[in-house]
Amino acid sequence: MITTAKRLEIIEEYYFSSKLREVRQLASEGKPIINMGIGSPDLKPSQAVIDAVVLAMQEENAHQYQSYQGLPELRQGMADFYENNYGVDLNPNTEILPLMGSKEGIMHISLAFLNEGDQVLIPNPGYPTYTSVTNLVGAVPVYYDLKEANNWEPDFEALEKLDLSKVKIMWMGYPHMPTGARGSLQLFEKLVAFAKKHNILLINDNPYSFVLNDNPMSLLQVDGAKEVALELNS
Incomplete structure (x- = not known):
């Protein structure tokens, strides 16, 4: 058997893959299951969307390679x-x-900015892919806790006590998954200031800004955010 790359030795099965297998096993045993693992849509696209997709497939150049951008x-x-x-x-x-999805963005950003041994600030709790990709590229996860007593927001005093000299990227995401905390522009301003102070690339994973939310926000609303920040959206 051909030997795989050493980086695969530290990669475990994707969190949701193992959880969904557990769900299928419980369902096969007749257990009543409410699957809260992945936010997969339970309604099909509207007919207008389906019609638009069909029409796009009939375009003259639909069969050709598309632009890289x-x-x-x-x-x-x-x-x-x-x-x-x-x-x-x-x-x-x-x-x-x-992008094809946020996982592609997380991977490409990590490949573009992280060298082996660089550190990455990852929220706990948070999206498991941040850790998976950080390990895959040879960087080191450094977890920062989000606690209910602090409205599920970063504890900046605790962060300032860390040795941040090797931190290159900080992942965040509000509205937050899985707590549902919405965040605020004031929080975003603190995060941008923190990133500028320590020369950290700040990345907001922002797919939920319109979910049960009358005040959608973007990290890029903060003055100067573009100097240190990227945002994923969907």
């Missing part, structure tokens, strides 16, 4: 979305990149 019209639509919903001005040519 995504269609200009798509990137412009994303820029318009940010302007209309967050009041954030983004250049569709230089500040937006369509």
